[in-house]
Amino acid sequence: MTLPDIIRLFPTDASCRELLERLRWPKGVRCIRCGGSVSPLGSRLYQCSACPKQYQFAVTTGTIFADTHLDLEKWFLAVLLLCEARKGMSAQQLQRTLGVAYKTAWYLCHRIRAAMATAERPALTGVVEMDETYVGGREKSDKRGRPVNSKKEIVIGIRQGGGDLRFFKAEDVKSGTIEKYVKDNISTEVEVIMTDDSAIYPKAINAHPLMGDYRGKHKTINHSSGQYVDGLIHTNTVENSFSLLKRGIIGSWHKVSAKHLMRYLAEMEFRFNRRHRSDLFVDTLRHMVTANPLSFAQLVK
Numbered sequence: 001m002t003l004p005d006i007i008r009l010f011p012t013d014a015s016c017r018e019l020l021e022r023l024r025w026p027k028g029v030r031c032i033r034c035g036g037s038v039s040p041l042g043s044r045l046y047q048c049s050a051c052p053k054q055y056q057f058a059v060t061t062g063t064i065f066a067d068t069h070l071d072l073e074k075w076f077l078a079v080l081l082l083c084e085a086r087k088g089m090s091a092q093q094l095q096r097t098l099g100v101a102y103k104t105a106w107y108l109c110h111r112i113r114a115a116m117a118t119a120e121r122p123a124l125t126g127v128v129e130m131d132e133t134y135v136g137g138r139e140k141s142d143k144r145g146r147p148v149n150s151k152k153e154i155v156i157g158i159r160q161g162g163g164d165l166r167f168f169k170a171e172d173v174k175s176g177t178i179e180k181y182v183k184d185n186i187s188t189e190v191e192v193i194m195t196d197d198s199a200i201y202p203k204a205i206n207a208h209p210l211m212g213d214y215r216g217k218h219k220t221i222n223h224s225s226g227q228y229v230d231g232l233i234h235t236n237t238v239e240n241s242f243s244l245l246k247r248g249i250i251g252s253w254h255k256v257s258a259k260h261l262m263r264y265l266a267e268m269e270f271r272f273n274r275r276h277r278s279d280l281f282v283d284t285l286r287h288m289v290t291a292n293p294l295s296f297a298q299l300v301k
């Protein structure tokens, strides 16, 4: 999908709605309360006769698009721009490109990102690399203008060889914390988990040769001795993902607060995991009309 494609295929509110309806109800429009059949009411609404008071709704009701006063055509352009920006796009950039108010651009980024964060995360398997990195840390100064060191955020990266990436903002790098990310994201059927020789991993991965879920599957690479690649055992691919992340944060985000870092990570992860797919735009829209509005409300809280 290119910008000219979007402009040609979705020039009107009706054409946008038609796509959203197909994504939300692949088997035809159903009542969002009772699941029953409905009849159209005008060009946007549907009415259910089974529900009390002849319940009416639109394709945007109960979704990330709800309560928006912005044209769907503009939403579609914003989704494409965010999908195509490999290192992410700031609200300021979107404001300039779309010619909308800053507040609107911020709202768009926020909502699209929230939809991306609802993507499913199947367990990683095969050859998996894991590493941690530190990002952000706002430049702050005290009353006299002297720089004050602020806390950097810890990001855990887990990546399946030739496959998906997971990013997490971690509270600390204690083995108990890391262990949770390992268990939640790496299948026990994994072939091997590769990390550097940091002391946190042996405990967190629990790969004793005779017991534990990942027995004998943990391999390390000795970074401290300058040895980075030992045959198959390396953490280069996850490190490449970190460098993309850092360039994104420097290039388009400037300052990432802890609160927004999680959403930014979700956005980077979503885009990266769909890098070979041609339906990134449509897949993002699908998440926007099918994401559970409740989880969405929690995300933007």
Ligand SMILES: [Zn+2]
Pocket: 031, 032, 033, 034, 035, 036, 048, 049, 050, 051, 055
């Ligand atoms: Zn109903």
